[in-house]
Amino acid sequence: MRHEAAEQSARPAHDPDAVRAGDPDPAETARLVADAADGDERAWEILVSRYGRRIYALAKSRLHDADAAEEITQSVFVTLAQKLRGGAESAYTESGKFEPWIFRIAMNRVRDEGRKRQRRRGTLRIEPGIDIGAAPRDNHTDHEETHGQLDAMREAIQTLDERDREIIELRHHGSLSFAQIADLLSEPIGTCLARHHRAIKKLRERIEAAGIGAEPTGGTHHA
Amino acid sequence: MPEHVNKTHTPDPAFDDTVALVDRVAEADRGEPDTGFEARLIASARPGVAGKIGAGAHGWGPLARSWWMLPVAAALAFGVFWIRTETTPAPGTDPSLNRVAATMTLASVEADLDDFLFVDELTDAQSVFASDSDADGSYDELALPSETADALLFDLLAAYGESL
Incomplete structure (x- = not known):
């Protein structure tokens, strides 16, 4: 352990x-x-x-x-x-x-x-289109900015529909592989991939609309 | 040869950034419980020992807490039944009215018991996913209008690589 x-x-x-x-x-x-x-x-x-x-x-x-x-x-x-x-x-x-x-x-x-x-x-029910995240502040520490990003992402996840939330939470919070998720949901693995892909894009759109972006990771692709 | 076979996958930094941020949220949530979290879980249940939910638990059934709730539940059910019997207007001589009155009384007692015992949990064997039945999970439903299902699958497998 x-x-x-x-x-x-x-x-x-x-x-x-x-x-x-x-x-x-x-x-x-x-x-x-x-x-x-x-x-x-x-x-x-x-x-x-x-x-x-x-x-x-x-x-x-x-x-x-x-x-x-x-x-x-x-x-x-x-x-x-x-x-x-x-x-x-x-x-x-x-x-x-x-x-x-x-x-x-x-x-x-x-x-x-x-x-x-x-x-x-x-x-x-948190409806899509709610104001996600606080307005940008002029004086804030790096810690506060990161905390704000995390909170904004949490709120954005809540705006996803049931199926998209499920796939995000099983994949990231539960740390399951796509094969395990497919088995759990009794769906083809390609469907799980596509749903996750779509959910990530939706999250991206919503946090960008709120004026909060993720920190660049150097452009390395998720693998 | 289909066009997508020769296609080179283009990295998507924005996608990667979003995935990384979601991972950070999940990691923060996993790190939220204190250091005694695992010890509390271990103490609450072991395969060789009957487990119980920790103090302060709610919503999972008082019967799960202690066996002595059974006679209390039985006494409550009897008391509710007795009160309803005493306060229910006497039914008419028509036997069908008697049956209706008895059914209503029984139904109300059952409803009270359900509220008290919270017995409406779903069993593990029941599938509770996909409460709506509109999606059959086919690739074509999720494909972009300009992409075939094969092309979408190619992109996804290239994107997710070995992380499956």
Whole structure:
């Protein structure tokens, strides 16, 4: 767990594959899950460290509520623990697709919570075209400017439609590969690629319309 | 030979910049929980130990917290049923009216129980994605008017490369 964290922290902060590159192959994950099911606490800790924050980030992006995001993450791991204990009809059976499976549980939880909130408070919908980001200020630190960019991008993500948000959050917050996303959503991988591509372009348009642009990365293409 | 086969992919810095910014947002969100986050998750559930949601949890069912809620829920259900029975006007002698009254009372009790127990969660087996059924995910729907599906796929695979 600490080794993985150290490896990830050594990578550039903007490296989009920092987390994805650290994910082991499905066989290693299956071995880890089996060990955790057998009561190996070390294996369980590795699973928590590997997926906990990714699930948290996905839930937080959806709900804008840190407490709810943590509760949902706990709920997912409680469910995982129950299924690994086995003995029930819905016990987890290894099929080499652990990550799509656990993130499907997380998305279900997030959607359930979102529906409950809508029932309690009415529909909260951020319409496209709202004023994203604050007006530029003359005197601001680099930290404040970066923070403003991140907040503007968060708001822009909220303006995407449901499908585009899903693909962005699964890809970036959940750090899933496109193959895993395609498996999770039961869609062709090309569709996922195209939807992600379109969503990124929409985000670009919206933050540029708000007068906030991303820092240049030297022109290297995303790979 | 189709035109797109000879096409050289042109890097798109604006696309890369946006992807990098989204990644920074996601990284910031992943880094938001404190250092005790993993410890709390580990403490809340282990495969060998029945798990429970941590203190302050809400919305996931009071029954998940403690077994002693079951008799409380049963007592509440009985009390609601008794109150509704006592306050409901006596039905007429018509047996059909009696059945309607009983159905309405039962339905209202069930609704009260549902509100109390929050039992309307979706099961994991149910697919909850794509609540609208308009898109079938074909390439052609997402292609630009001037691009064929093959050309779009070529561009996307060239853009995303090995990151699939």
